[in-house]
Amino acid sequence: MEDNEHKTDSRRGFLKKISTGSILAASGLAFSSLSSCKNKSTEKTTLLTPDGKLVQVPNSEIEAMEHLYHGAPPKEARKGIPGKKFVMVVDLSKCKNARKCVQACDKHHNLTPDRPYIKVLEMQDNEESSPYWMPKKCFQCDNPPCVKVCPVGATFKRTDGIVLIDNERCIGCRFCMAACPYSARVFNWGNPPEGKLDIPYSPETSLPSKHGTVAKCDFCPDMLRQDKLPHCVSACPNGVIYFGNELEDAVTNGEETVRLSTLLRDKAGYRYMEELGTKPRVYYLPPVDRLFPFEKENSENKTS
Amino acid sequence: MSKQGEHKQEFNDRREKDLLRHILKTSLSYKLWVGFLILVILIGTYGYYRQLKYGLIVTAMRDYTSWGIYISNFVFFVAISLVGSLFSSILKLNKNEWSKPLTRISEIIAVSAIICAIVIIIVDMGRPDRFFYVIKYLRIQSPIIWDVIIISTYLVISLILLYTSLLPDVALCRDRLTAVPKWKKKLYRIMAINWHNDPKQVAMLQKVTKILAISVLPVAFAIHTVTSWLFATTWRPGWDSTNLGPYFVSGAFMAGAAAIIIAMYFIRKFINLNAYITESHFDKMGKLLVLLSLVYLYFNINEYLGPAFKMVGVEGEHITELFVGKYAPMYWFVQLGGLVLPIVLLLFKGMRRSLPISIISTFIILGAWFKRFLIVIPSLQHPYLPIQGVDESYLHYNPTWEEWTITLASFAWFLLIITVLIKLFPIIPIQKHEHVSKRHPILNFQK
Numbered sequence: 001m002e003d004n005e006h007k008t009d010s011r012r013g014f015l016k017k018i019s020t021g022s023i024l025a026a027s028g029l030a031f032s033s034l035s036s037c038k039n040k041s042t043e044k045t046t047l048l049t050p051d052g053k054l055v056q057v058p059n060s061e062i063e064a065m066e067h068l069y070h071g072a073p074p075k076e077a078r079k080g081i082p083g084k085k086f087v088m089v090v091d092l093s094k095c096k097n098a099r100k101c102v103q104a105c106d107k108h109h110n111l112t113p114d115r116p117y118i119k120v121l122e123m124q125d126n127e128e129s130s131p132y133w134m135p136k137k138c139f140q141c142d143n144p145p146c147v148k149v150c151p152v153g154a155t156f157k158r159t160d161g162i163v164l165i166d167n168e169r170c171i172g173c174r175f176c177m178a179a180c181p182y183s184a185r186v187f188n189w190g191n192p193p194e195g196k197l198d199i200p201y202s203p204e205t206s207l208p209s210k211h212g213t214v215a216k217c218d219f220c221p222d223m224l225r226q227d228k229l230p231h232c233v234s235a236c237p238n239g240v241i242y243f244g245n246e247l248e249d250a251v252t253n254g255e256e257t258v259r260l261s262t263l264l265r266d267k268a269g270y271r272y273m274e275e276l277g278t279k280p281r282v283y284y285l286p287p288v289d290r291l292f293p294f295e296k297e298n299s300e301n302k303t304s
Numbered sequence: 305m306s307k308q309g310e311h312k313q314e315f316n317d318r319r320e321k322d323l324l325r326h327i328l329k330t331s332l333s334y335k336l337w338v339g340f341l342i343l344v345i346l347i348g349t350y351g352y353y354r355q356l357k358y359g360l361i362v363t364a365m366r367d368y369t370s371w372g373i374y375i376s377n378f379v380f381f382v383a384i385s386l387v388g389s390l391f392s393s394i395l396k397l398n399k400n401e402w403s404k405p406l407t408r409i410s411e412i413i414a415v416s417a418i419i420c421a422i423v424i425i426i427v428d429m430g431r432p433d434r435f436f437y438v439i440k441y442l443r444i445q446s447p448i449i450w451d452v453i454i455i456s457t458y459l460v461i462s463l464i465l466l467y468t469s470l471l472p473d474v475a476l477c478r479d480r481l482t483a484v485p486k487w488k489k490k491l492y493r494i495m496a497i498n499w500h501n502d503p504k505q506v507a508m509l510q511k512v513t514k515i516l517a518i519s520v521l522p523v524a525f526a527i528h529t530v531t532s533w534l535f536a537t538t539w540r541p542g543w544d545s546t547n548l549g550p551y552f553v554s555g556a557f558m559a560g561a562a563a564i565i566i567a568m569y570f571i572r573k574f575i576n577l578n579a580y581i582t583e584s585h586f587d588k589m590g591k592l593l594v595l596l597s598l599v600y601l602y603f604n605i606n607e608y609l610g611p612a613f614k615m616v617g618v619e620g621e622h623i624t625e626l627f628v629g630k631y632a633p634m635y636w637f638v639q640l641g642g643l644v645l646p647i648v649l650l651l652f653k654g655m656r657r658s659l660p661i662s663i664i665s666t667f668i669i670l671g672a673w674f675k676r677f678l679i680v681i682p683s684l685q686h687p688y689l690p691i692q693g694v695d696e697s698y699l700h701y702n703p704t705w706e707e708w709t710i711t712l713a714s715f716a717w718f719l720l721i722i723t724v725l726i727k728l729f730p731i732i733p734i735q736k737h738e739h740v741s742k743r744h745p746i747l748n749f750q751k
Contacts, residue, residue, distance in 0.1 A: 114695035121692050136689060151448035152441035171437050172430015175448055177370040181539040183687045187370060190361030211359040212430030273688060276539060
């Protein structure tokens with residue numbers, strides 16, 4: 001675990017390079033929105049505002065701003081992150097069902113193990129071929145059946161390609177669950193297990209979850225706003241999951257950054273059940289030249 | 305001439321007396337029946353209280369079987385409600401005389417069923433407190449919104465249909481019933497809105513009834529077609545079918561006709577209307593039911609033969625589960641006991657008598673309810689991607705006692721609305737203009 005955390009830090013570098021500006025813009029926002037409140041703390045930090053001025057902000061106020069990174073409030077969350085079209089590539093040849101993506105996702109979305117957003121499925125394409133592990137999240141379809149059927153617009157498609165749910169609007173009819181051909185959605189049948197989380201609600205983190213509403217994998221937009229990778233990507237010990245911006249034609253698994261179009265062409269990338277016309281934003285690379293044999297139990301998932 | 309007039313007078317007096325009697329006299333069996341229904345409703349209310357308190361977790365629905373018996377019950381009630389249009393539109397526009405005494409029963413059943421459908425869909429919502437978001441944040445693209453629009457339209461038309469046909473009789477109640485409590489008098493007075501059998505009023509009412517009879521038909525077809533689209537617009541096996549609209553509509557007419565027959569049986573028995581609802585009515589209803597069942601059988605074959613012949617992927621798994629798997633007993637009970645056998649039996653005249661046909665109709669109704677269970681639940685248990693990595697309870701669906709009591713309470717509501725409306729108003733239209741001979745059954749009927 002220690003090792004993983006160091007890796008995570010180094011992985012952050014990649015997306016940071018893509019747009020350092022947005023972080024500075026956000027801190028500028030932090031300053032202006034908080035400058036009215038008085039603080040007697042003497043320690044200050046120097047920050048650069050969007051208009052190029054250097055300003056000093058008390059440390060306590062910087063901490064307070066961490067809350068903003070819990071994700072945008074419902075209205076804000078309907079707009080995507082500008083200039084992005086997020087895309088994911090899952091290399092099935094590298095997955096050994098280590099379940100680290102599931103655990104990281106559960107932890108950050110406050111989920112119980114019996115009801116995860118990510119499912120690692122045991123798949124077998126035909127009787128002759130050997131089985132393989134298929135990590136499955138929400139495919140964030142460009143032609144999303146769930147969004148089409150929602151009677152109140154509680155689930156929506158953003159400009160950056162992400163499909164999110166506003167659980168302050170969801171009426172709990174579960175039509176989206178029936179409509180999703182990939183069974184990506186879960187429902188809060190009872191009260192959320194975490195009890196009352198005392199943070200402002202954001203569709204970007206799906207937290208705090210509300211009973212009687214639907215939820216699903218959200219591609220962690222709160223992380224993306226900080227130019228960090230989604231939790232499942234950085235948690236994977238085998239670099240199975242690549243993530244990036246389609247507009248830049250680049251994806252990374254945190255260790256290597258590759259050209260999206262080349263990767264999909266060279267490794268015969270495909271989208272699950274392409275024929276349905278849902279246009280998923282998650283691609284799979286077929287399980288050829290596998291790194292691991294197919295085992296139900298291995299050293300990494302045994303303890304979980 | 306005068307003899308004919310005498311007969312007519314005697315006929316009308318007798319008719320009024322017979323058809324208003326149950327309003328004046330409250331029998332013990334009526335009180336017991338209403339008490340029983342209220343008890344069932346109270347138990348269901350407790351189940352719903354628990355559901356509101358703890359959430360839908362008290363049901364057996366989980367992430368894969370995300371719709372359960374609430375939704376199948378909803379589809380069932382929508383189906384039953386179609387029968388109103390069968391009588392007040394199809395049979396009426398075809399100038400059938402025999403079906404006229406049954407029109408009001410059918411209209412009452414339609415109104416009651418559609419109200420229960422609306423209630424049960426609110427029960428199914430994870431957030432009933434946000435019901436009005438459906439209007440506030442309405443998205444016209446969603447088939448649910450189409451359903452909301454068409455069901456409320458049908459409710460309004462059905463209520464107006466019931467009311468307009470009731471209007472002359474309510475006026476009669478106002479004029480004739482003097483020995484009823486004050487609130488009832490007031491009710492009749494308000495509801496009769498100055499109706500005096502004025503030729504002008506009668507002409508206007510006939511016009512309105514005709515317009516309604518024509519306009520209710522497309523709306524009735526639409527409510528069940530749109531309800532079928534809630535399923536047909538998705539990719540689930542068994543739902544992903546172009547056949548679903550006519551399949552649902554034909555099944556609805558069959559179930560509705562069976563419901564009418566059962567209602568006829570009990571109304572005739574408990575309000576003593578043997579002269580008004582005759583064996584000939586049961587015979588004709590039996591023939592009609594066979595016709596409607598044959599249409600439904602045709603669409604059933606269409607629904608299953610194609611996928612069963614091809615057996616492709618999850619569609620094949622779904623069919624296998626229905627034909628020989630977990631749901632096979634229920635499936636064959638529904639198809640044989642609730643469809644094929646009734647058709648065969650009702651071909652015999654003896655089976656179209658009141659008692660046997662009512663028993664057969666009960667099987668049809670049971671079959672119709674479980675058929676909707678089979679439409680909703682097994683489809684959800686056969687997603688494209690395998691069900692893995694979830695809690696054991698997610699793999700099965702066995703409705704909990706809360707779900708059953710709430711569902712039974714919805715039936716009790718359905719029956720209670722019907723019972724109360726029957727108690728308040730004449731169940732057979734009294735105002736009638738027909739040739740009366742001395743041999744008319746009503747004049748010769750001995751109680």
